Amino acid sequence: MTTLNKQKPDTRQNLIQAAAWLIHRHGYHGTGLSDILARSNAPKGVLYYHFPGGKPELAVAALALTTEIFNQQLLMAAKRTRTATGFIKAMADLTKEDLLVSDYRAGCPLTTTALETAPEEPALTTACRDGFEVWISTVANIFETHGLPKVKARRLAEQSMAGFEGALAIARTRKDVSIIDLTADGLIQILTAQRQ
Amino acid sequence: MTTLNKQKPDTRQNLIQAAAWLIHRHGYHGTGLSDILARSNAPKGVLYYHFPGGKPELAVAALALTTEIFNQQLLMAAKRTRTATGFIKAMADLTKEDLLVSDYRAGCPLTTTALETAPEEPALTTACRDGFEVWISTVANIFETHGLPKVKARRLAEQSMAGFEGALAIARTRKDVSIIDLTADGLIQILTAQRQ
DNA sequence: TCCTCTATAGACCAGTCGGTCTATTCTTGA
DNA sequence: TCAAGAATAGACCGACTGGTCTATAGAGGA
Numbered sequence: 001m002t003t004l005n006k007q008k009p010d011t012r013q014n015l016i017q018a019a020a021w022l023i024h025r026h027g028y029h030g031t032g033l034s035d036i037l038a039r040s041n042a043p044k045g046v047l048y049y050h051f052p053g054g055k056p057e058l059a060v061a062a063l064a065l066t067t068e069i070f071n072q073q074l075l076m077a078a079k080r081t082r083t084a085t086g087f088i089k090a091m092a093d094l095t096k097e098d099l100l101v102s103d104y105r106a107g108c109p110l111t112t113t114a115l116e117t118a119p120e121e122p123a124l125t126t127a128c129r130d131g132f133e134v135w136i137s138t139v140a141n142i143f144e145t146h147g148l149p150k151v152k153a154r155r156l157a158e159q160s161m162a163g164f165e166g167a168l169a170i171a172r173t174r175k176d177v178s179i180i181d182l183t184a185d186g187l188i189q190i191l192t193a194q195r196q
Numbered sequence: 197m198t199t200l201n202k203q204k205p206d207t208r209q210n211l212i213q214a215a216a217w218l219i220h221r222h223g224y225h226g227t228g229l230s231d232i233l234a235r236s237n238a239p240k241g242v243l244y245y246h247f248p249g250g251k252p253e254l255a256v257a258a259l260a261l262t263t264e265i266f267n268q269q270l271l272m273a274a275k276r277t278r279t280a281t282g283f284i285k286a287m288a289d290l291t292k293e294d295l296l297v298s299d300y301r302a303g304c305p306l307t308t309t310a311l312e313t314a315p316e317e318p319a320l321t322t323a324c325r326d327g328f329e330v331w332i333s334t335v336a337n338i339f340e341t342h343g344l345p346k347v348k349a350r351r352l353a354e355q356s357m358a359g360f361e362g363a364l365a366i367a368r369t370r371k372d373v374s375i376i377d378l379t380a381d382g383l384i385q386i387l388t389a390q391r392q
Numbered sequence: 393t394c395c396t397c398t399a400t401a402g403a404c405c406a407g408t409c410g411g412t413c414t415a416t417t418c419t420t421g422a
Numbered sequence: 423t424c425a426a427g428a429a430t431a432g433a434c435c436g437a438c439t440g441g442t443c444t445a446t447a448g449a450g451g452a
Contacts, residue, residue: 167358238401239402412434
């Protein structure tokens with residue numbers, strides 16, 4: 001699923017990765033084509049050859065890549081955890097990791113792009129919505145494997161995504177990740193309350 | 197506190213309000229000076245007369261205005277509610293209101309700006325951090341008046357802000373506010389669990 | 393009445409934006 | 423060996439960006 005396309009991956013993939021990296025840090029409007037081109041060492045003609053739709057089309061591909069990568073991280077984290085509580089803590093760690101390795105320069109590209117562009121660029125809004133849905137479904141499935149009933153698993157997954165996304169934004173302004181742990185604690189309390 | 201400055205308010209205040217309205221919808225990078233000028237019917241010279249620091253300085257003022265307005269809405273909502281649970285529901289209603297009256301065109305300007313610009317525009321990041329702190333302090337105080345101990349009130353306030361901010365972003369991509377109510381339900385469960 | 397300071401007005405600027413276009417190079421099958 | 427499509431390369435474009443500058447209008451005191 002990660003290598004579906006038959007195209008020679010180098011240039012096209014480099015463009016997508018460069019765009020994803022930059023949008024992750026500066027958002028959609030804050031990322032210029034010239035930045036993407038410089039980062040991927042590509043001339044302009046190449047971009048419009050691979051993405052006739054221009055910047056929006058490339059951004060959609062970049063958001064899809066980001067969605068897939070984080071989804072894989074969620075699945076890997078699930079393999080390492082044996083309880084729903086443990087998985088919530090693992091999600092908190094994943095959320096913190098992005099902030100710490102980037103020195104608070106990178107947030108969630110889906111949230112950033114969604115807030116910047118919805119609903120003016122429908123393709124981008126759709127990409128964000130689909131990305132959130134992928135993540136929430138994955139998290140809900142993981143909660144189910146840890147014994148939560150389907151409906152409660154889905155609810156807790158939505159609450160988790162909302163909590164961590166908001167905590168990420170606030171943590172970035174503070175250069176302090178503690179609100180992410182606080183959010184995890186809250187989710188664990190919800191989980192525990194539901195178990196009773 | 198709402199009318200501290202001695203300056204004749206018209207032009208300057210119009211600029212701030214126009215900037216706040218636009219940043220609310222399109223974010224910092226998505227809002228151009230020309231948009232702000234057009235919306236406030238002002239020529240360019242006026243902007244740089246009142247805000248020598250240019251766009252960033254005006255944006256900081258706009259974020260401060262937004263902070264203050266929403267803070268007043270929190271305080272008003274607190275007057276209408278008698279329990280912590282009721283206040284959580286009132287926060288959910290406030291969060292939903294922005295989305296619904298703007299047809300999902302407006303999110304939280306603090307979150308949007310923070311994700312777009314941190315940490316490249318320190319003044320903006322600071323304005324966002326300060327804004328979040330104002331809101332969280334207000335919410336924590338309100339929880340205290342409803343009987344929560346200080347530490348727990350602060351924790352629940354942080355969890356609330358994170359949850360509603362994240363829910364707002366996701367709701368915007370879906371054009372559906374239900375995740376905001378779900379978030380409120382989760383916060384109420386945390387509250388109840390802490391009461392035991 | 394005139395002077396001075398505040399504020400308004402908008403022409404103008406260099407730089408950058410996303411996007412188009414044509415020329416060239418690479419690759420590959422005949 | 424050569425033709426043809428795929429891919430690369432970057433010059434070029436109009437529109438727009440945030441920002442500067444000078445000219446002028448308005449207000450208030452002497």
